[in-house]
Amino acid sequence: MATPTTPLLKDELDIVIPTIRNLDFLEMWRPFFQPYHLIIVQDGDPTKVIKVPEGFDYELYNRNDVNRILGPKASCISFKDSACRCFGYMVSKKKYIYTIDDDCFVAKDPSGKDINALEQHIKNLLSPSTPFFFNTLYDPYREGADFVRGYPFSLREGAPTAVSHGLWLNIPDYDAPTQLVKPRERNNRYVDAVLTIPKGTLFPMCGMNLAFDRELIGPAMYFGLMGDGQPIGRYDDMWAGWCTKVITDHLSLGIKTGLPYIWHSKASNPFVNLKKEYNGIFWQEELIPFFQSVTLSKEATTVQKCYLELAKQVRAKLGKVDGYFNKLADAMVTWIEAWDELNPPKGAITTTNGPALKSK
Numbered sequence: 001m002a003t004p005t006t007p008l009l010k011d012e013l014d015i016v017i018p019t020i021r022n023l024d025f026l027e028m029w030r031p032f033f034q035p036y037h038l039i040i041v042q043d044g045d046p047t048k049v050i051k052v053p054e055g056f057d058y059e060l061y062n063r064n065d066v067n068r069i070l071g072p073k074a075s076c077i078s079f080k081d082s083a084c085r086c087f088g089y090m091v092s093k094k095k096y097i098y099t100i101d102d103d104c105f106v107a108k109d110p111s112g113k114d115i116n117a118l119e120q121h122i123k124n125l126l127s128p129s130t131p132f133f134f135n136t137l138y139d140p141y142r143e144g145a146d147f148v149r150g151y152p153f154s155l156r157e158g159a160p161t162a163v164s165h166g167l168w169l170n171i172p173d174y175d176a177p178t179q180l181v182k183p184r185e186r187n188n189r190y191v192d193a194v195l196t197i198p199k200g201t202l203f204p205m206c207g208m209n210l211a212f213d214r215e216l217i218g219p220a221m222y223f224g225l226m227g228d229g230q231p232i233g234r235y236d237d238m239w240a241g242w243c244t245k246v247i248t249d250h251l252s253l254g255i256k257t258g259l260p261y262i263w264h265s266k267a268s269n270p271f272v273n274l275k276k277e278y279n280g281i282f283w284q285e286e287l288i289p290f291f292q293s294v295t296l297s298k299e300a301t302t303v304q305k306c307y308l309e310l311a312k313q314v315r316a317k318l319g320k321v322d323g324y325f326n327k328l329a330d331a332m333v334t335w336i337e338a339w340d341e342l343n344p345p346k347g348a349i350t351t352t353n354g355p356a357l358k359s360k
Ligand SMILES: O=c1ccn([C@@H]2O[C@H](COP(=O)(O)OP(=O)(O)O[C@H]3O[C@@H](CO)[C@H](O)[C@H]3O)[C@@H](O)[C@H]2O)c(=O)[nH]1
Pocket: 017, 018, 019, 020, 021, 042, 043, 044, 079, 080, 081, 082, 083, 084, 100, 101, 102, 103, 173, 206, 207, 208, 227, 233, 234, 235, 236, 237, 266, 267, 268
């Protein structure tokens, strides 16, 4: 009788789910997610009771918990926007994070087999990336592939993978204008590939189906100031992705995109999205050149140091685009302070009582 295998990274990975809805979607993921610990970040009204399906090991945080745990530093955690999910990254104690939206379901591959998205993300994270030289046969570490002729042997060791960015079948993650002109467009194209995003190239990171190595890049995964009281929304994951990419480039880490796919079921309202996004659509024409021009010093040897240097440059160069970026630069610093308070270096004596877990 074959001994049951322990799920990969069972005790080293947390699944972070932001939610304002219910968590029925977990039933479909049960075969893949049940062995893992969930961190549920309940957004919106904290008096609303979110039912977690039986049999899952979880901790759940609502806005009252965020305020209780972070005190005044809670100001850096967005309210009424999926950006709140980054609070889950901060309170986790695990090496890896997988975050997924509550309207994302198990997709099927072309053979009709259910896709274990978590397993593919783990494979992506546990194998190196190739940011310094593009391999035309895609992921060279994958079964049945390799480096192609002309690929320098000195670069074949690759770089540690910090982020694994998955994709979506059915409802693609389009911005509001695209959603408005193509309301019925569905993504049915399953591309069987995992690519490393080359060094020096930015990308639009979507938080819907995303995994990362928290120890390599966690402090950079701040999803910004979005939603309630802010002039922008739905750019939380984009902001985190641009900050993360300049930092992984600087620290010689890799980011992969492609497999795994999930099935994205809900198209959010394009008119509501347009209101949330309109500043972002306009500002990003200034933000992209800013991130493309960012340089970090050789003293920036940790993610926190990189991030604080970045916050300084945001204030200096983007504050003139809009006063919002001064607030965001402050929030970036607060985020790092809160991160370091909740995640002191191993062996450090801590004064905080740590996050009080609300599990069952
Ligand atoms: O105020 C809110 C709104 C939503 N959530 C939770 O966040 C995710 C995503 O919500 P939703 O599926 O409604 O939004 P999409 O437009 O499909 O999401 C895309 O935009 C990104 C948001 O910037 C998101 O990551 C993308 O996938 C769900 O789990 C909601 O329950 C929330 O917590 N607060």
